[in-house]
Amino acid sequence: DAKTTQPPSMDCAEGRAANLPCNHSTISGNEYVYWYRQIHSQGPQYIIHGLKNNETNEMASLIITEDRKSSTLILPHATLRDTAVYYCIVSALTSGTYKYIFGTGTRLKVLA
Amino acid sequence: EPEVTQTPSHQVTQMGQEVILRCVPISNHLYFYWYRQILGQKVEFLVSFYNNEISEKSEIFDDQFSVERPDGSNFTLKIRSTKLEDSAMYFCASSDSAINQPQHFGDGTRLSIL
Numbered sequence: 001d002a003k004t005t006q007p008p009s010m011d012c013a014e015g016r017a018a019n020l021p022c023n024h025s026t027i028s029g030n031e032y033v034y035w036y037r038q039i040h041s042q043g044p045q046y047i048i049h050g051l052k053n054n055e056t057n058e059m060a061s062l063i064i065t066e067d068r069k070s071s072t073l074i075l076p077h078a079t080l081r082d083t084a085v086y087y088c089i090v091s092a093l094t095s096g097t098y099k100y101i102f103g104t105g106t107r108l109k110v111l112a
Numbered sequence: 113e114p115e116v117t118q119t120p121s122h123q124v125t126q127m128g129q130e131v132i133l134r135c136v137p138i139s140n141h142l143y144f145y146w147y148r149q150i151l152g153q154k155v156e157f158l159v160s161f162y163n164n165e166i167s168e169k170s171e172i173f174d175d176q177f178s179v180e181r182p183d184g185s186n187f188t189l190k191i192r193s194t195k196l197e198d199s200a201m202y203f204c205a206s207s208d209s210a211i212n213q214p215q216h217f218g219d220g221t222r223l224s225i226l
Contacts, residue, residue: 002154032212043116043203043217044155051212087155093211097160097167098143100215104154 002103003027004088009107012082018075020106022088025069031092033064034100035073037084044087044102047073078110114138116218118204124224125194133189133221135204144187145205145215146179148172155203161187191223199225 005023012018036044055062061074087105117136146158160167205215
């Protein structure tokens with residue numbers, strides 16, 4: 001089972017910030033938080049990842065709480081093309097693999 | 113930007129036949145993965161591959177499935193004696209050797225078993 005919990009759906013107005021929460025209360029000390037999105041049936045697209053510090057790249061920002069039990073993905077200015085299913089995944093190297101266990105994600109709909 | 117490529121994009125096969133799904137991972141990556149997604153369901157881990165051997169496999173990855181890296185660039189998933197329930201999107205992913213670097217996914221092969 002996935003180690004993360006996300007709301008099933010969210011709406012966001014175009015041009016506004018989209019804040020997608022994720023709960024990972026059982027995260028282990030060596031597990032990173034990864035965010036991906038999937039548009040239609042395309043392959044999951046990597047967005048951002050982090051361990052405990054907040055991270056920012058050209059796509060998004062990742063805010064991880066101090067206790068690391070939850071995180072928020074921020075899309076600063078959502079566009080219609082950001083409509084997708086967003087997955088929050090926690091993973092670490094175990095047995096020589098970094099396998100991902102996907103949950104059901106959050107279906108984000110950006111509204112014009 | 114380098115990307116993972118998968119071929120074919122769509123494969124239609126008769127039940128009972130064998131199929132080979134092909135992937136070209138990003139060139140300097142050393143960890144390779146296969147996932148599948150049945151229509152309307154979650155993305156599921158199948159197998160990971162490192163240093164020319166399987167690192168981990170899920171319960172789904174039974175004797176019907178096998179993986180191979182036949183040369184320095186390709187990574188294949190073979191499904192023998194296909195069943196109707198094997199119909200799904202199959203995604204290949206790769207990551208480099210640095211600790212906890214993200215996996216990069218291809219756009220998948222849609223496998224339809226008739």
